[in-house]
Amino acid sequence: MWLSGDKCTGNPRRVLMSEIEDKRGRSEQSKSLPVGPRSTTGTGKLIPVYVMGKQYMVPETLTIMKAMEYAGFKFIRGCGCRGGICGACATVYRKEGEYKLRVGLACQTVVEPNMYLTQIPFYPANRARYDFSKLTSAPEEIYKLYPELFRCIACNLCTKACPMDVQMMDVISALKQGDIARAAMLSFSCIQCGLCASRCMGELPQYHIAQLARRIYGSKIVPRAEHLGRAVKAINEGRHEEWLRMLMKMSEEELHSRYQEREMEPPMAGEDWVPVNAEYL
Numbered sequence: 001m002w003l004s005g006d007k008c009t010g011n012p013r014r015v016l017m018s019e020i021e022d023k024r025g026r027s028e029q030s031k032s033l034p035v036g037p038r039s040t041t042g043t044g045k046l047i048p049v050y051v052m053g054k055q056y057m058v059p060e061t062l063t064i065m066k067a068m069e070y071a072g073f074k075f076i077r078g079c080g081c082r083g084g085i086c087g088a089c090a091t092v093y094r095k096e097g098e099y100k101l102r103v104g105l106a107c108q109t110v111v112e113p114n115m116y117l118t119q120i121p122f123y124p125a126n127r128a129r130y131d132f133s134k135l136t137s138a139p140e141e142i143y144k145l146y147p148e149l150f151r152c153i154a155c156n157l158c159t160k161a162c163p164m165d166v167q168m169m170d171v172i173s174a175l176k177q178g179d180i181a182r183a184a185m186l187s188f189s190c191i192q193c194g195l196c197a198s199r200c201m202g203e204l205p206q207y208h209i210a211q212l213a214r215r216i217y218g219s220k221i222v223p224r225a226e227h228l229g230r231a232v233k234a235i236n237e238g239r240h241e242e243w244l245r246m247l248m249k250m251s252e253e254e255l256h257s258r259y260q261e262r263e264m265e266p267p268m269a270g271e272d273w274v275p276v277n278a279e280y281l
């Protein structure tokens with residue numbers, strides 16, 4: 001859950017350690033090459049991949065996540081959105097003939113022949129505990145909670161590891177300069193997968209630090225959105241109840257045509273744009 005500092009999964013109760021079961025059990029030996037039972041999820045020729053050291057034949061078109069499921073693994077944890085958003089499925093792999101260890105998201109990375117891989121969706125990186133209501137917007141608050149921030153040696157490996165192209169070294173650099181706003185904006189796309197921390201020579205928990213920066217920015221630096229306040233007040237006062245009830249009585253066709261005919265905000269509309277019919281605002 002975002003507010004407790006865990007990864008965003010769409011399901012706040014979900015714990016995101018990697019726990020994977022080989023449904024066929026470890027007693028099965030690889031005398032005959034393991035081939036997964038569900039061929040419907042993949043097309044193309046079968047290629048060998050090594051999951052935690054054991055060879056499986058999987059369709060070449062599958063992502064690592066689907067290939068593992070094809071091979072008979074069941075994800076209990078370490079899998080969330082399957083769409084590159086939740087950050088639950090960090091994976092480490094090496095390609096054939098290379099010494100380089102690569103990182104990525106299992107739900108986004110396509111298998112390659114003789115790839116060696118494993119799932120490490122949880123990094124036990126340091127996550128500071130704090131009472132957010134007592135924090136101010138002073139950068140020193142972050143320095144106190146995360147003194148390791150200054151261990152950064154600007155190697156940029158975190159940026160290179162990031163599947164979301166977050167310029168994490170610049171985020172850390174902005175924080176060292178006390179620029180929380182810049183750090184928050186630069187790290188906006190972070191999905192908390194932890195891959196940056198896995199490559200950090202300074203042992204920084206970059207994603208937790210950046211998350212704190214975004215929280216401080218959103219709550220204590222950015223001006224309150226007055227129009228949002230007005231909208232919330234209108235909801236609390238029940239101003240939309242009648243219209244909602246009216247919509248609930250409509251047929252699907254009527255809803256469809258209302259939706260099609262609605263006045264849309266132009267793509268280049270400015271902040272001051274309002275619809276011609278402002279009755280429902």
Ligand code: SF4
Nearest residue numbers: 162190191193194196
């Ligand atoms: S910044 Fe780090 S935690 Fe965030 S998405 Fe990139 S690698 Fe993952």
Ligand code: SF4
Nearest residue numbers: 152153155156158200
């Ligand atoms: S990987 Fe660590 S040491 Fe290197 S730039 Fe990123 S935060 Fe700094």
Ligand code: FES
Nearest residue numbers: 080081082087107
């Ligand atoms: S399962 Fe959510 S990012 Fe891969």
